[in-house]
C-alpha cells in the first residue's frame with residue numbers, strides 16, 4: 001500500500017489540529033516524506049523512533065551545509081555584530097566547532113552547578129504558588145510558569161538582583177525576535193561584556209565566573225561565543241520550560257484520576273514531567289539539518305543538500321516503542337524512552353535543569369493547590385505554537 005501525501009500537508013490547518021495523525025502516517029509510509037513549507041523550502045520528514053535517532057547521529061547530516069557545497073563562496077558583505085554572534089550559536093554548529101564549544105560549556109554547566117540551584121528554585125516556586133493561593137483566580141502562564149525559567153537562567157548565569165528587571169526585558173525580546181539585529185541584542189551583548197569584566201575581576205559562584213575562568217587556562221570562549229552562549233540559554237531554556245509546565249498542568253487537569261494520584265503522592269511529580277515531555281514535548285521537529293551528500297535514511301534516499309525534519313513528536317508516539325502511545329499515562333513504564341530532549345551531540349544541555357524546575361513546580365502545585373481547576377476550557381493549540389498565551393486557572 002502506498003500512502004500519498006499532499007505537498008504542504010504538515011502546515012494545513014487540519015494537520016495542525018492533529019499533527020500526531022500525520023506523523024502516524026509518515027511512520028507507516030516507511031520512507032522520508034518531502035513537505036514544502038510556506039516559504040517554499042522542502043523538508044524531508046522522518047517520524048519513526050529508530051529513524052529519528054539515526055538521523056540525529058548521522059555523520060552526513062548537520063547544520064553547516066555551506067562547508068560541504070562546492071559553491072561555498074566567502075560572505076559578500078561584512079557581517080554585523082548581531083549576525084556574528086548569531087553565527088556562533090552552539091545549537092547551529094557542527095564538529096569540530098561544536099565539540100570545542102560544547103566541551104568548554106559542559107565544564108562549567110555541571111551537575112553541581114545545577115544541583116546548587118535546587119534550594120533557590122524551590123524558593124521561587126514556593127513564592128509563585130503562595131501568590132496563586134492568594135489570588136484564587138490566576139493565569140497559569142503569566143503567574144506560575146513564565147516567571148520561573150528566566151529567573152533561574154539569570155541566577156545560573158549570575159545576573160545580580162538589581163539587573164534582573166533589565167535582563168528579563170531583554171530576554172522577552174530575544175526569545176521572541178527573529179531579527180538578530182535588534183537593538184536589544186546589542187544592548188544585551190554590551191551588558192554581558194560588562195558583567196564578564198566584573199566576574200574576571202572578582203569571581204562569584206556562578207556560570208559566567210566559571211566560563212571566564214577558563215580564559216586563564218588558555219582555552220576559552222571568545223567574546224562573541226560568550227554572548228551567544230548566554231543568549232542561547234535564554235532562547236533554548238525559557239519557552240521550552242514554560243511549555244512543559246503549562247501543558248503538564250493542562251494534561252493533569254483534563255485527566256482527573258491522574259491529578260488525584262499526584263495529589264495523593266507528590267513524588268509522582270517526576271513521572272508527570274517525563275510523561276508530559278513524551279506526550280506533548282515542546283519541540284515538534286528539531287531545528288532542521290541538511291544532508292551533506294545523498295544518504296539512505298528511514299527506508300528511503302534523501303538527495304544531497306536537502307533539509308531534514310526529524311520529528312520528536314513522531315518518535316515519542318511510535319507504537320513500536322510505547323504501548324498505547326496516544327494515551328497520557330503518568331504510570332507508564334516506558335516513558336523514559338522519550339527523546340524530547342533530543343539525542344547525540346546536541347542533546348539538550350539544560351535537560352537536568354529543565355527537569356529539576358518542572359519537578360519542583362509540579363511537587364509544589366500538588367502539595368499546595370489541591371483545588372486547582374481550569375477556569376475555562378483551553379482552545380486547541382495549533383502545534384507549532386509552543387503553548388497557550390494564557391491558561392486561566394482557579395482554586396476557589
Ligand code: HEM
Pocket residue numbers: 090091092102153232233234236237238240241244277281282283286287340341342343345346347348349350351353354355
Ligand atoms: C538543545 C529540548 C530546556 C538549553 C535542546 C534540544 C532539544 C531541547 C530537543 C536539541 C536540539 C537539536 O538537536 O537541534 C528541551 C526541552 C526542555 C529544554 C524539552 C524542557 C525543559 C532547556 C533549558 C536550557 C536548555 C532549561 C538551559 C537553560 C539547551 C541548549 C541546547 C539545547 C544550550 C543546545 C545544545 C547543543 O547544541 O549542543 N533542547 N530543552 N534547554 N537546550 Fe534544551
